[in-house]
Amino acid sequence: MATFVLVPGAWLGAWAWEGTTRALRERGHTVLPVTLTGLGERVGEATPETNLDTHIDDIVAAVDQHGLHDVTLVAHSYAAAPVTGAAGRLGSRLERLVHLDSAPLAEGMRMLDLVPPQVAEQLGKEVADHGEGWRLPLPRFEALGAFGSLEGLGEEQRHLMRAQAVPQPFGTYEQRLTGSVAVGPGVDRVLVACDDFRTLLEAGVPMLAFLDQPPWRRVDISTGHWPMLSAATELAEVLHTAVS
16 A cells, blocks of 8 residues: 655645545555645745745655655645655655646746746736735636636535635745755656646647656546546545556
């Protein structure tokens, strides 16, 4: 059985993994869903200084505090950034890296590099106008679709997301990834691709081509960008199969 550390994307906390966590534990796995500083139940810890390094430290600290080894580290969406940094620091404790509708960042990159300049400018305006200059509120669902497919999110899931999501500390998008991001050659690497990400891969986007080549293994799941909410049990089965 595997030891999963589940790291959610922007605006989300450990709460988002509840269904997937339960289903993985029923299959006998050890599961630690992580809430990063300033999100979920840790919303009160957010400050203007909360940045990418803060979230990298959070992930490493969670593994340290629970004495975990042979870790399968799962990164959903934004979490690709801090997970990339944390993976380089976990050394022999990391057995497997799973990117869920995401891809690892290169050293020197930041989240804002992944969107067109006009989108980055609009995000900055949202932060300035509605986030006290340092927090990015969850967009309306009509706009959230620009970040990924909403397929599978019914009224119940949308209500939960709207009720539980909190503003993302914007420093986590602005800060560039520094330090070693390399992982050992023996680390298993898995991509779980949802609908839109699979479309990008099949379109042959050059910067993602490496994810369809060894040492990466790819598993597809037919749902939108938030599978822990839209297809929680199916996602658990995909993860279970990937580590089996």
